[in-house]
Amino acid sequence: MKDSGVEEHLYLAFSHQYGDSIFPLHTSISLFLLSYCDCKLFKIFLVPTGEGVGDQCVTKNLPGDFEVHLISRCQLPVVVQSCSLPAVVVKDGKFCRAGLSVVLRHIIQKTYEADPSKKDLLELLGFKKTCLKACAEVSQWTRLCEISIPLAVERFLTASPEHCQAIPPDILQFERKLGEPVRVHNDDKIRRQKLQQQKTSAKAEVPVPGKDATEELKAGEVCEHPPPSLELSVAFSKLLVQEASDAVNREDPSIRRTKTSDLPLLDHIFAEGLYFTLADIVLLPCIHQFLVSSKKQGKNLVNLPLISTWYRRVQEVPGVKKAAGKCNMELLQLPELMFAPEEQPQDFSPVSDELKEENEDSNFIGGPRPTMTKLMENGIEAKFSPHPCPNWTLDWTSLPSAVNPGEGKMSRDRALRKQQQLNNLVAVVTKLAKPGDVIVDFCSGGGHVGIVLAHMMPSCQVVLIENKELSLIRAKDRSDELGLNNIWFIQANLDYFNGSFNIGVALHACGVATDMVIEHCIRARAAFVISPCCYGFIQNTVKFKYPQSHQFKEILSYKEHMILCRFADQTAVQLPPERRLIGKQCMGLVDLDRAWAAEEHNYSVQVISMEPESCSPKNNMFVGTP
Numbered sequence: 001m002k003d004s005g006v007e008e009h010l011y012l013a014f015s016h017q018y019g020d021s022i023f024p025l026h027t028s029i030s031l032f033l034l035s036y037c038d039c040k041l042f043k044i045f046l047v048p049t050g051e052g053v054g055d056q057c058v059t060k061n062l063p064g065d066f067e068v069h070l071i072s073r074c075q076l077p078v079v080v081q082s083c084s085l086p087a088v089v090v091k092d093g094k095f096c097r098a099g100l101s102v103v104l105r106h107i108i109q110k111t112y113e114a115d116p117s118k119k120d121l122l123e124l125l126g127f128k129k130t131c132l133k134a135c136a137e138v139s140q141w142t143r144l145c146e147i148s149i150p151l152a153v154e155r156f157l158t159a160s161p162e163h164c165q166a167i168p169p170d171i172l173q174f175e176r177k178l179g180e181p182v183r184v185h186n187d188d189k190i191r192r193q194k195l196q197q198q199k200t201s202a203k204a205e206v207p208v209p210g211k212d213a214t215e216e217l218k219a220g221e222v223c224e225h226p227p228p229s230l231e232l233s234v235a236f237s238k239l240l241v242q243e244a245s246d247a248v249n250r251e252d253p254s255i256r257r258t259k260t261s262d263l264p265l266l267d268h269i270f271a272e273g274l275y276f277t278l279a280d281i282v283l284l285p286c287i288h289q290f291l292v293s294s295k296k297q298g299k300n301l302v303n304l305p306l307i308s309t310w311y312r313r314v315q316e317v318p319g320v321k322k323a324a325g326k327c328n329m330e331l332l333q334l335p336e337l338m339f340a341p342e343e344q345p346q347d348f349s350p351v352s353d354e355l356k357e358e359n360e361d362s363n364f365i366g367g368p369r370p371t372m373t374k375l376m377e378n379g380i381e382a383k384f385s386p387h388p389c390p391n392w393t394l395d396w397t398s399l400p401s402a403v404n405p406g407e408g409k410m411s412r413d414r415a416l417r418k419q420q421q422l423n424n425l426v427a428v429v430t431k432l433a434k435p436g437d438v439i440v441d442f443c444s445g446g447g448h449v450g451i452v453l454a455h456m457m458p459s460c461q462v463v464l465i466e467n468k469e470l471s472l473i474r475a476k477d478r479s480d481e482l483g484l485n486n487i488w489f490i491q492a493n494l495d496y497f498n499g500s501f502n503i504g505v506a507l508h509a510c511g512v513a514t515d516m517v518i519e520h521c522i523r524a525r526a527a528f529v530i531s532p533c534c535y536g537f538i539q540n541t542v543k544f545k546y547p548q549s550h551q552f553k554e555i556l557s558y559k560e561h562m563i564l565c566r567f568a569d570q571t572a573v574q575l576p577p578e579r580r581l582i583g584k585q586c587m588g589l590v591d592l593d594r595a596w597a598a599e600e601h602n603y604s605v606q607v608i609s610m611e612p613e614s615c616s617p618k619n620n621m622f623v624g625t626p
Helices: 025-037 055-057 100-116 119-125 142-157 171-176 189-207 213-224 229-234 237-247 252-258 279-296 307-313 320-325 353-359 369-377 411-433 448-456 469-482 512-524 550-555 558-568 577-599
Strands: 007-013 016-018 021-023 042-048 068-070 087-088 095-098 437-443 461-466 487-491 503-510 527-533 605-607 620-625
Touching: 007 100, 007 469, 021 025, 021 279, 025 042, 025 100, 025 142, 025 279, 042 550, 087 100, 095 100, 095 469, 100 119, 100 142, 100 279, 142 171, 142 279, 142 307, 171 279, 171 307, 279 307, 279 605, 307 320, 369 577, 411 448, 411 503, 411 527, 411 620, 437 448, 437 512, 448 461, 448 469, 448 487, 448 503, 461 469, 469 487, 503 512, 512 527, 512 577, 512 620, 527 577, 550 577, 558 577, 577 605, 577 620
Parallel strands: 007 042, 042 068, 095 487, 437 461, 437 503, 461 487, 503 527
Antiparallel strands: 007 087, 016 021, 087 095, 527 620, 605 620
16 A cells, blocks of 8 residues: 555534434545545544534544544635535645535545555446536536435434424435436446346246146245346446356347347446445435434335335445444344335425426527517617727736646647637736735636736735646646745535635636626625636526526526527537627627626626637626626
8 A cells, every 4th residue: 555644634514413423414424435445544624513512522423443633613724714514635725625525536536546456446436437526506416415415314303303204305306216217338238138137037937837846836936036136236246247248148139139228227226326336425324314313203114115225235335334333323224115005205306397397498499580589679689898908918928838828738729719818807807806805716627717817916816616626736736837825726516615705707617607606706795707608508407597687587488598598609610600690699698698687686797708709609708896
């Protein structure tokens, strides 16, 4: 094992203990993963969230083999004070990872890097290492695992008995999820194996004429104790998958000829499908606490047969019981449950109506002209304010190479366009900023905007926020090369940043991310300079409903607004000029709706075209001031 040393500090919130878990549940989940990975690479700090939480109260409730330190919120590193916990900080205090999924994925990666023999831990990250990678703001599955179920269980446990009679809707949503067919990489192959297994089992169950009663009894025994499902075999052993595939080479021709649509569907074994992943690690402490509390209250779990089966199955995974023991979790032994016909789980999906509307409107027919005409008849057209400093430009030749975006792997043409885009944003920010201001570069990517701002304005503090780790590491490397000391880096989804700031910046924030940045700026009463992108990805989410402004809501339906969004992406240079012009008008209308929505919060907002417009097909820019 590599000698990694204790290079990073892990900060966890501590509010109280309930039963055998520490709250908030995000802390119990983090400690459970550390136990499962047998990871001692982090120096752990507990941050009490309330008064009256002393050292003795904290240390007696912790898993036995963790050394922890108590620290108050005001003693946290500056970058962590701006984030929701859990959070991990590199020793120099400049690079922070915040939010449950980001921190857990980092623990797994760090453990593997320290000991490459632990390849099984990387399997927790799922196919292409994407498990819980999509941010909770746009992924309903990440939101359910990371936010909704932990909060629902915490509320369930703290509610008075008369208020916790019903199963929380988010728990029922997980039950429904476990009942859905599984889609996995290469599932066609596994589904053919399942069909062959079903045919083999069917043959074994048919009594053969002329045999004596003893052999008929043996056939009956086969029916009574069927072999484990193929999904279970695949889930618990990758080796079994290989062995099964060798047998399938001799499958009969009828199975090879079976259409994919006629193959049997795969059943859930674990939370995300066939394989044990980080999602199961996250959900186990939550579901465990819910089941313990339900059992104490004498609740009948007949509505949750799939969750009960999942809970038993997770306990069979090597290492889970050992980790639970370290965390003082006394796992329950549940009986098998079957649905009572009159007690099927009800549909309590909190966004079902919106989802139905989105599904109905996912295939748009026709162009944007009827919608644009409808707006024009009501006096609404795309409006662009004059550029405040159209000829302003940085002297790129005099700047250090690490500031220049062209130092990356960009072509010369693309680097020139990126410089032109940066000219526009930096020109406006320098007019708005004052010494001592905090400027946040949201969706910062490789730091093109933030690094230029930090270099040009040493009297300001610059924070880069990005959820893609590799992009942010590249930005940190460039910053280190420049020796910048007024810049911080946060790998997190936007909802986990709650710091105060004066100016928010975003270059080509994709789809709904633009609206999330505007929301953050309004909440902080900060000015914003934002260039939107990927209008076609805009759609209703848990947090945002479109159109947003009062004026647009009175005229357009959601479907009509989505038509504008889809055609706003029709601005690529290879398209005919007429199509690009319509695309630009649609961009202007979508952004006008956003601008008016911000003005409802006492902001002054201008929609401007970048100069030159050829710097990007997505060349709109918002400038908003409270």
